[in-house]
Amino acid sequence: MPMMPIEPNHSPGRILLGMSGGVDSSVSAFILKKQGYEVIGLSLLTHDAGVAGLSDAKAICSQLGIEWLMVDVRKEFQQIVISDFIDSYLLGRTPNPCIICNPAIKFAALYREAQKMDCSHVATGHYAKIEKVTGSGRFALAKTEAGLKDQTYFMYRLSQEQLSRLIFPLSGMDKEQVRLIAAQAGLRIQDGSRIAEKPDSQDNCFIPSGDYANFIQNDPKVRNNESLLDLTRPGTVVDQNGRPIGTHRGLIHYTVGQRKGFQVKTTERLFVVGKIPSTNSLVVGPFDQVLRSEIKVIKPVYSGLAAIGPGESLEARIRNSAREVPCKVYPMADDCLKAIFEQPVAAPAPGQSCVFYRDGLIMAGGFIDDY
């Protein structure tokens, strides 16, 4: 059972902690302080709707008696994360903004500020671990133990440099323990309520309504472009043979493998198999149509391994909530990878990430390409 680390005799140094205003980062602050760190809390303003969480982070910091900083990264967040999000959908892919945000915004800002604040380390409230790979000496994110929350998938694109000075105070804990610590510490957010009871954040952070399709439709870039607007308009659902069997609400509403959200005249369960923008039609088929035994992975990054040799045996995670599946990975031309699965996987969605693990450590990862 994971224990609270014992207080060291001397201060381990200054550390900059990313704080969202949620339970996890707040408890992380509490733990680091207990451990003797000189903690500074950093909150990022990523988008206009994110202002609310900031006051909670600030409240926690003042309660713990630690310094609090806020940095406005709205501009870069818009330029990097949101625009990629929109562009991806318009290309028919399914982006994962968190994966982009982590290395480019969140951790980038953390390290930038750490430098300024003369902090030797940075920390976040993620549920993950970092290990040094024996042999290569490289850093790799390590999956947390089975049964515990694991957030390594979202951080696979962090660089060696970023991993080298990163600390996760919540390693080895589960959510229940964290809430318990929050309760015992009596941490309270701005409105006076206990942070232990604050619900988990979820869904896309910059689209509080959850209606991402609406968000895309209202983007000026889309609004003023007739051909892009077509992707938001209702169209026909067709089967494998192109036969119309129903209607859909607009191509951007769907992702490969999706089962719901379209009207179709059939008696069987159908899944989205593909999209045809030129005819504004959504191709659907039975479950087995969505199975793939091979994918192309683009823009790879390397963690535990510096490179991948032909036929490397690894375990691939095709989406955050999926279990890893054994596969063989091959380097391809144009800095791409090909993964061949032992057993076919269900609906690898272009735009989503495929992360390769070995012995629970992240070796590499990249984006699933169109097929």
Added chain:
RNA sequence: UGGGGUGUCGCCAAGCGGUAAGGCACGGGACUUUGACUCCCGCAUCCGUAGGUUCAAAUCCUGCCACCCCAG
């Protein structure tokens, strides 16, 4: 208005005398730092309509209505 066919939840659709399957859609919940998937729970007292037969009908019979097809 001659012949044939069909009418069951918003949509597909099973049922063929024994007291309304299932899928989609929809609503609610779990899961979830993306989109999805998955998992729970709910969702026709009623089977176009009016009668009849029967202990018992959505299921059999009759009339009517609606839609479809063929013919003229």
